[in-house]
Amino acid sequence: MEFKHKDIIALRDLNRQEIELLLATAESMREINSRAIKKVPTLRGKTIVNLFYEASTRTRTSFEIAAKRLSADTVNISPSTSSSTKGETLADTALNLLAMKPDIIVMRHAVSGSHYHLAKKVNCSIINAGDGAHEHPSQGLLDLLTIRDRFGRLDGLKVAIVGDITHSRVARSDIQGLTKMGSHVCLAGPPTMMPPGVERLGNVTVCATMKEAIQDADVVIMLRIQQERQGKTLMPNTREYSRYFGLNPENLRLAKPDAMVMHPGPINRGVEMSSYVVDGGQSHILKQVENGVAVRMAMLYHVCGGEMAE
Amino acid sequence: MTDNTTVLLDESGIKRALTRISHEILERNKGVRDVVLIGIRSGGAFLAEEIGHCMEVIEGERVPVGAVDITLYRDDIKSHGAHLPVGKTDISFSLEGKRVVLVDDVLFTGRTIRAAMDALMDHGRPGSIQLAVLIDRGHRELPIRADFVGRNVPTSLKENVAVRFNEKNQPVEVVLEK
Numbered sequence: 001m002e003f004k005h006k007d008i009i010a011l012r013d014l015n016r017q018e019i020e021l022l023l024a025t026a027e028s029m030r031e032i033n034s035r036a037i038k039k040v041p042t043l044r045g046k047t048i049v050n051l052f053y054e055a056s057t058r059t060r061t062s063f064e065i066a067a068k069r070l071s072a073d074t075v076n077i078s079p080s081t082s083s084s085t086k087g088e089t090l091a092d093t094a095l096n097l098l099a100m101k102p103d104i105i106v107m108r109h110a111v112s113g114s115h116y117h118l119a120k121k122v123n124c125s126i127i128n129a130g131d132g133a134h135e136h137p138s139q140g141l142l143d144l145l146t147i148r149d150r151f152g153r154l155d156g157l158k159v160a161i162v163g164d165i166t167h168s169r170v171a172r173s174d175i176q177g178l179t180k181m182g183s184h185v186c187l188a189g190p191p192t193m194m195p196p197g198v199e200r201l202g203n204v205t206v207c208a209t210m211k212e213a214i215q216d217a218d219v220v221i222m223l224r225i226q227q228e229r230q231g232k233t234l235m236p237n238t239r240e241y242s243r244y245f246g247l248n249p250e251n252l253r254l255a256k257p258d259a260m261v262m263h264p265g266p267i268n269r270g271v272e273m274s275s276y277v278v279d280g281g282q283s284h285i286l287k288q289v290e291n292g293v294a295v296r297m298a299m300l301y302h303v304c305g306g307e308m309a310e
Numbered sequence: 311m312t313d314n315t316t317v318l319l320d321e322s323g324i325k326r327a328l329t330r331i332s333h334e335i336l337e338r339n340k341g342v343r344d345v346v347l348i349g350i351r352s353g354g355a356f357l358a359e360e361i362g363h364c365m366e367v368i369e370g371e372r373v374p375v376g377a378v379d380i381t382l383y384r385d386d387i388k389s390h391g392a393h394l395p396v397g398k399t400d401i402s403f404s405l406e407g408k409r410v411v412l413v414d415d416v417l418f419t420g421r422t423i424r425a426a427m428d429a430l431m432d433h434g435r436p437g438s439i440q441l442a443v444l445i446d447r448g449h450r451e452l453p454i455r456a457d458f459v460g461r462n463v464p465t466s467l468k469e470n471v472a473v474r475f476n477e478k479n480q481p482v483e484v485v486l487e488k
Contacts, residue, residue, distance in 0.1 A: 028379065028396040037432045040382040070382075301382075301396070 003302040007126040009115040010135040011176035019177060023145050025298035026291070032069055033293055043072035043304060046103040050076045051093075052129070053109045058265055058289065059129050059138065063106050066296035072103075090114060091121050098122050104303060107131075112169075125303040133167050133229075139264050140173025142295040144181060146288045147219055150260050155182030160213040160255070162245060163223030163272055164193040164234075165201075170264045171223060175202045188213035189223075190245060192234040210245050217255040221262045222247050222272045238271045248274040252282065260284045314488035318463055318471070324444065324481045327460035328357065331442050332364035334458050339409050342371050344437065346408045350426050351379045351397040353415030356479040357444060361413060376401035383425035405434040411458075415473040415481075417443040420454035445484055447471050 003021055011019065032040055048067045052060050060076065067074045077097075088096075090109070097105065104125045107115060112132030119126045130136040148154055159178055165171050165187055178185050179202045187198065188207040198206050207213040214220050225241065235241045247261065261273075261282045269275050277283060319327065339345050342365060349358030355377035362375040379397035412426055427439060442458035447465040463486065465471060470487040 025396045028398045031399050032382075035433065040432065041428070042382040042384075298396075 003305060006303060007115070007119045007128075008137055008299050008303060009119065009126060009128045009131075011137050011140045011173050011180070012135065014137075014180075016180050019141070019144065019180060022141055022295070022298050022302060023148065025301060026141070026145055026294040029294040029297040029301075030291075032297070033290075038069050039071060040069065041071045042301060043067070043070040043103075046072040046304060047101065048072045048074045048104045048106060048300065049097055049102040050074060050129075051097070051105055051107040052076070052078050053107070054079075054130065056108055056129070058292070059108065059136075062289070062292040063127075063129060063138075063296050063300075066293050066300055069293070070297055070300060072300065075102075090118060094118050094122050098124060104300060127299055127303060130169055132169065133172070134169055135173045135176070136169040136264075137173050138292065138296050138299060139170045140177040141299070142288055142291045143170075143174050143221065143262060143264075144177045145291045145295055146262060146284055147183075147260070149287070149291070150284065151218065154178065157183045157218040158186065158216060159183050159219040159221060160186045160188065160207075160217040161221045161223065162188045162210055162213055162247070164226055165189045165198060165223070166193050166195040167226045167229045168223045171221075172201065174221060175204055179203045186213040186217070188245070190235060190241070211251065211254060214247075214251060214255045214259075217259055219260050219262065220247060220252070220255055221264075224264065224266065225268055225271055238268070242271050242274075246270075246272055246274060247277050249276050249280070252277055258282075262288055265289070316486045316488075317483055318445070318486055319461060319484040321482050324460070324473075324484065327444060328360050328481075329364050331458045331460060332361050332368060335361070335411055335440070335442065336365060336369060338440070338457070342369050342373050344407065344409045345411060346374045346376065346403065346405065347411050347413055348376045348378050348401065348426075348430065349413045350422060351377055353473050353475070354413045356475055357415055357473075357481065358413040359479070360481065361411075361442065374403045376403065378426055378429050380422060380425040380429055383429045385421060385425070399429065401433055405430060405436045407435070407437045410436040410439045411442055412439055413442045415444050416471050417441075417446045417454075417456050417459075418449055418471075420450045420452035423454050424452050444473060444481070445471050 032038055050060055050063055064074050102124050106127045106129050108129040109131050112134035115126050115128045115131050128137055161171050175185055185204045186207050187204055188210045261277055263285050347358040347362050349355030358375050366372050377400045379399045381396045440457040443456045444460040446456055446459045446462050473484050474482050476482050
């Protein structure tokens with residue numbers, strides 16, 4: 001099985017075998033993260049640019065650690081320090097970066113699809129670290145890995161995704177990944193946070209209430225309320241949101257007794273999840289973060305090979 | 311399968327070679343004290359298990375057996391390395407000060423052994439590293455030599471030597487493909 005993609009922009013573009021290959025590689029990468037010397041020489045001499053147009057701590061740090069553990073050199077560029085504040089376009093920024101010969105650009109951008117635009121203009125690999133409300137493939141993959149760790153499989157599981165579906169790129173990547181691997185995905189959220197044509201997101205069930213979605217679920221994925229993206233009109237206030245769409249120990253009992261709870265972070269405690277659930281035994285949130293490094297190592301490793309296959 | 315294959319060793323031949331290697335390892339190290347076996351994935355890892363069993367039969371004591379995957383340490387990642395799925399390195403014990411016997415199926419250019427030694431060094435500082443191989447086919451590109459050899463086989467660069475395993479991962483034959 002070869003991985004032939006130069007870029008990883010969306011899980012929509014990958015087939016089941018390719019997703020399985022990435023997960024298998026990530027499992028092997030995990031062993032490196034538990035060693036005393038957490039470094040292998042694989043990507044020695046490669047330069048990776050982390051170009052983050054949107055705020056990020058977890059994802060950027062995770063990509064940076066992943067690159068360093070594979071011995072690549074990393075440079076971080078964020079908008080406050082870059083020329084985009086001086087009016088440079090994305091394509092110009094990219095062409096200028098390209099003149100410095102990076103091997104991979106890891107980018108987060110507020111505009112959905114900007115990575116496809118960029119990938120056409122440059123010959124290095126592009127990895128999407130989140131684009132607008134489109135996809136967040138590394139988060140999708142680490143969610144798949146975390147679920148598979150727990151259950152040993154992905155097919156036949158009922159996965160509830162609850163919250164702001166409209167603005168969530170995590171939801172879109174999760175839907176793509178999970179449905180390709182054979183899970184049954186149920187969505188729930190306030191009607192104002194359901195995108196028009198939600199059923200077109202994939203082979204998903206749209207539930208009217210949160211109860212319906214988490215009933216007998218094996219996995220409950222709670223999404224963050226993206227207050228920076230949505231206007232003030234989508235919900236009356238956070239207390240009302242949490243009453244109807246917050247996860248607490250009472251409604252978690254509707255799910256299967258051994259159900260796992262996940263959240264892409266950062267968490268608004270008391271809004272989408274109560275602290276009892278966040279810190280409870282069914283929460284796998286920190287496990288997700290841990291798997292994030294291994295998954296990103298696998299992505300960096302395979303696009304470097306994919307580049308040569310072109 | 312091509313018609314131009316010659317069987318170099320059959321199942322009992324392999325068994326005899328591995329038994330002899332096991333005796334030699336025990337003789338060189340004066341027993342099993344501090345000895346650990348590390349097989350190189352995938353063929354070497356299976357052979358390390360076999361040698362581990364042999365040594366247990368002879369000495370009555372089990373030595374730790376681990377496996378190392380060298381994909382991430384290859385020097386040819388540009389030509390085809392990064393297409394390969396990365397296997398699992400599985401060393402559940404400390405290598406600090408141990409007499410490590412590295413096991414591989416076929417010794418060829420020596421580059422795999424170089425990569426495996428680099429990988430081992432990242433797991434700790436072994437007291438010594440010895441090398442056991444089932445087949446040495448020559449054509450070394452690095453200054454590397456095996457301490458324990460099952461069979462020396464002169465080959466041409468056009469030929470290929472393969473160790474075949476059954477579904478239980480036991481070696482069944484060694485063939486020379488032309």
